[in-house]
Amino acid sequence: MKIIYMGTPDFAVPALKALANSEHEVCAVFTQPDKPRGRKMIMTPPDVKVCAEKLNIPVYQPETFKDGKPLEIINKYNPDVIVVAAYGKILPKSVLDSAKYGCINLHGSLLPKYRGASPIQQSVLNGDRETGVTAMQMDVGLDTGDILKVVKTEIGVNETSGELFDRLSLMGGELILDTLSALEKGEITPIKQDESLATHTSKIDKSLCPIDFTKPAFEVHNKIRGLNPWPIATTEINGKKIKVHSSLLCEKSGKAGTVISTKPLIVACGEKSVELCEIQPEGKKKMTAEAFLAGHRLSVGDVIG
Incomplete structure (x- = not known):
């Protein structure tokens, strides 16, 4: 498949590496603009940008999707699918519909539980014993799309959010490869999320x-x-x-x-x-x-x- 990848933090790096090292072609990467970080506020590129440049994949960092320019770039590549992992920007319907298989999001929880910005931290804060990663067909809602594939794992009693974050990011890399393979073979039946079970998270501060x-x-x-x-x-x-x-x-x-x-x-x-x-x-x-x-x-x- 021809893939456009969208992601920003280190959580999204293993999936990008997995795709780049597979039989698929990652033709472009979209990530957030560089931002000032640290006490000295030095302009720092996102982890996904650093990874993509090492892999010699073209990188785009649009400030907004409202002007239509990102869609023009996407259409130029004519991707089969857009894979999204912790990108941090809302995608308009025109982008969601721009690829043959649409946009597939990797989310760090067992949806519909913990939609939103901090699913991994929330699962630890709440003392959950199980979590996972969901591959979801994106729609215009916030983490509301149909579930394509899920991988589960136990949470250690002393495991930190950071440790779980690292494990789930690696699991996400394996999950996206399994999901794309199953999609190509027509082996996936999308499952609608049960809205009565949905919970939401907000940013940790x-x-x-x-x-x-x-x-x-x-x-x-x-x-x-x-x-x-x-x-x-x-x-x-x-x-x-x-x-x-x-x-x-x-x-x-x-x-x-x-x-x-x-x-x-x-x-x-x-x-x-x-x-x-x-x-x-x-x-x-x-x-x-x-x-x-x-x-x-x-x-x-x-x-x-």
């Missing part, structure tokens, strides 16, 4: 970061791993902000927010407790809780948060 130790330990633990690698859960120790990168569930109990052990560092929650494993004082590098306690006074019975 820093307002979610503060840890509430009055919540049950599993909720605290899910927040810590769900907000890793960004924006990272936070608490306060001795009045200073601390980022909490990782934790473990513990059976011990005590008054919520109190330190009930320092070796290891365990904090009581509304139900049971969590061990804080990796933390980061403001302005410093990430370290083990043991290394932190070597330079900071914290005793059993102290309250944090």
Whole structure:
């Protein structure tokens, strides 16, 4: 098949590589414009652009699809299918209908669950034990199109959003190859999504970061791993902000927010407790809780948060 690929972050890179290394032809890549990043606000290309250029695939970075110019480019290539993964732009119906097999989206959840911007983080934040990637026939709605193929996986009890993100991105690469093969052979029967089961996610932001130790330990633990690698859960120790990168569930109990052990560092929650494993004082590098306690006074019975 002749393919136009649309994607932006690192989640979309494995699928692009899988397609480029297959019998299919990726004739062009569309991705978001370069954006300033970091403290120095240096203009940085998207991960998909970097990958595409290494593969010598032409790259297009339209600011908008409203002026019709991107559609002209698409029509010039006359693709059989457009594959989309975390592109970050709404595609008009004219683009959705521009290829023989339309537009196929790789979405990081088991649709119709977790439509929208943050399905992977939300599955971890909610403590789900299973998730997956859905290959979906795109329509004008937000992740509402027919389901073509699905791959499922268990979520580890200590797995972070970042770790799950990496696994699902690789699974997406395998899924798109299987989906295109099945499409060519006429072996796919699209399944309409059950709207009664649909849930939606929004963008993750820093307002979610503060840890509430009055919540049950599993909720605290899910927040810590769900907000890793960004924006990272936070608490306060001795009045200073601390980022909490990782934790473990513990059976011990005590008054919520109190330190009930320092070796290891365990904090009581509304139900049971969590061990804080990796933390980061403001302005410093990430370290083990043991290394932190070597330079900071914290005793059993102290309250944090």
